[in-house]
Amino acid sequence: xxxxxxxxxxxxxxxxxxxxxxxxxxxxxxxxxxxxxxxxxxxxxxxxxxxxxxxxxxxxxxxxxxxxxxxxxxxxxxxxxxxxxxxxxxxxxxxxxxxxxxxxxxxxxxxxxxxxxxxxxxxxxxxxxxxxxxxxxxxxxxxxxxxxxxxxxxxxxxxxxxxxxx
Numbered sequence: 765x766x767x768x769x770x771x772x773x774x775x776x777x778x779x780x781x782x783x784x785x786x787x788x789x790x791x792x793x794x795x796x797x798x799x800x801x802x803x804x805x806x807x808x809x810x811x812x813x814x815x816x817x818x819x820x821x822x823x824x825x826x827x828x829x830x831x832x833x834x835x836x837x838x839x840x841x842x843x844x845x846x847x848x849x850x851x852x853x854x855x856x857x858x859x860x861x862x863x864x865x866x867x868x869x870x871x872x873x874x875x876x877x878x879x880x881x882x883x884x885x886x887x888x889x890x891x892x893x894x895x896x897x898x899x900x901x902x903x904x905x906x907x908x909x910x911x912x913x914x915x916x917x918x919x920x921x922x923x924x925x926x927x928x929x930x
Contacts, residue, residue: 789890790898790906796888800854800879803866817851817928818900819921821876822891824859825868829913830895834872836918837897841875843922850902850929856882858894897921901928 797810821837823830841853855876857865862880869878899908908924
């Protein structure tokens with residue numbers, strides 16, 4: 765029994781360490797160039813969003829923490845309803861086909877623009893854990909990252925976006 769507890773604690777410690785590394789390594793850096801294909805077949809390049817705050821959510825429908833986070837992320841979108849011209853919200857799914865994601869997005873009421881070519885984009889960013897959220901400021905620098913579900917993600921993201929709007 766003692767071995768199991770020690771192994772669990774070791775696993776838990778390593779997991780937290782890995783999350784912490786992913787969580788901070790992008791801060792202050794320019795993200796890689798990427799193209800997304802939305803579920804309504806629009807193709808966007810990273811450069812299309814120049815001068816805007818970009819909020820990225822890396823997720824997939826079969827990830828319970830990702831799905832649990834959707835209402836909190838929707839609240840962030842609603843909070844900035846009057847700033848839509850300054851902020852882009854992108855949900856980059858690393859799994860799922862377009863038709864399924866269209867139905868899923870409608871059923872869950874996900875307010876982000878949903879992309880279905882996310883696996884390649886996640887690889888560009890070095891993302892391996894989900895959900896992962898990233899905020900890029902108007903100057904093109906990463907100012908926020910979070911890995912894993914957080915009850916306070918809404919407050920953290922709102923605070924960061926408000927700083928970036930100033």
